[in-house]
Amino acid sequence: MFFILSGFLIYGTLIRKAHDYRKFMARRVERIYPTFLVVLAIYLVLSFAVPSESKLPSDLTAAALLLANILLLPGIFDIEAIITVAWSLSYEFFFYLTVPALVAILGLRRWTPRSRIVLQVVTIIATVWVSAYVKAPHLRMVYFVAGMMVFELVELKALTRVTSAALDVATIGLFVASLVAVGARWLNGAFALGATLIAFMLLCVVSFRGYGVTYRWLTVSPLRWLGNMSYSYYLIHGLSLKALFFPMTSMLQRTGENAPVFWALLLPAFLSTLVPSAVLFLLVEKRWSLAAPVAKPATVTS
Numbered sequence: 001m002f003f004i005l006s007g008f009l010i011y012g013t014l015i016r017k018a019h020d021y022r023k024f025m026a027r028r029v030e031r032i033y034p035t036f037l038v039v040l041a042i043y044l045v046l047s048f049a050v051p052s053e054s055k056l057p058s059d060l061t062a063a064a065l066l067l068a069n070i071l072l073l074p075g076i077f078d079i080e081a082i083i084t085v086a087w088s089l090s091y092e093f094f095f096y097l098t099v100p101a102l103v104a105i106l107g108l109r110r111w112t113p114r115s116r117i118v119l120q121v122v123t124i125i126a127t128v129w130v131s132a133y134v135k136a137p138h139l140r141m142v143y144f145v146a147g148m149m150v151f152e153l154v155e156l157k158a159l160t161r162v163t164s165a166a167l168d169v170a171t172i173g174l175f176v177a178s179l180v181a182v183g184a185r186w187l188n189g190a191f192a193l194g195a196t197l198i199a200f201m202l203l204c205v206v207s208f209r210g211y212g213v214t215y216r217w218l219t220v221s222p223l224r225w226l227g228n229m230s231y232s233y234y235l236i237h238g239l240s241l242k243a244l245f246f247p248m249t250s251m252l253q254r255t256g257e258n259a260p261v262f263w264a265l266l267l268p269a270f271l272s273t274l275v276p277s278a279v280l281f282l283l284v285e286k287r288w289s290l291a292a293p294v295a296k297p298a299t300v301t302s
Contacts, residue, residue: 002234003140004200006092007147008154014103015116015151021100028096032072032089034288035280039235040069043082046239053242055082076138084238088140095144113152120149124197132190139193146197150204160209168213171206174199229281231289236280237273244272 047054074081075090178199
């Protein structure tokens with residue numbers, strides 16, 4: 001879903017009008033790096049404070065691993081991520097680097113929306129088909145294409161004439177079923193990929209109509225608040241959970257895979273991730289990545 005939303009927003013920005021590539025990339029760096037570097041610094045401090053939990057090698061390769069992580073190489077390349085979830089930032093940044101060139105080289109702004117949708121559909125179908133027969137790397141990049149297609153469908157006002165609540169019920173049902181498909185080991189990977197693509201795209205298109213049950217559920221204040229700080233949450237929640245469960249390691253090892261323990265700890269674990277995420281968002285992300293650019297004073301000429 002993170003990739004689909006990024007594809008929707010970034011592609012939409014680029015397809016509406018041309019952008020200076022350097023300014024575009026500077027803004028992307030400003031959006032990603034301040035929060036990422038702060039969390040990476042926290043991980044490094046804790047690596048020295050708690051060596052048993054450190055992901056840094058003890059030899060000189062530690063510096064190379066750190067540099068690779070700063071350059072967001074884990075994910076695209078087979079390199080261990082110091083921040084486990086940060087592998088997806090590698091995909092994200094690769095998308096930022098390439099999609100402006102793709103739009104310019106193919107002249108996509110001159111294409112009709114339906115022609116662009118045909119290209120996107122062919123790309124998605126080809127990727128899902130390949131995933132059924134070949135263990136190809138980086139198939140997740142197709143979710144960005146799905147986000148691009150969502151933008152085109154929203155611009156064409158797809159499904160806006162469908163007002164029946166049955167569409168919302170079907171959308172939510174398909175979304176839940178796709179999550180089950182991802183966790184079902186007996187299902188073919190291509191089926192799970194295709195199911196999530198369809199379900200996530202439909203969820204976005206139905207939600208972005210601006211009305212209906214799905215829209216109302218996804219725009220309640222707590223979810224909007226969580227969505228605003230989702231990037232901070234994404235980066236710091238793993239560390240928050242580690243801090244919560246680290247003192248309980250021996251107890252959890254004794255209980256093993258215990259369903260009652262899991263469900264009993266689920267809500268407290270989620271709540272424990274909110275405060276660090278909010279602090280990170282307010283002190284770093286909101287201040288350094290989301291602050292509105294200061295307008296330059298007008299030059300008065302005589």
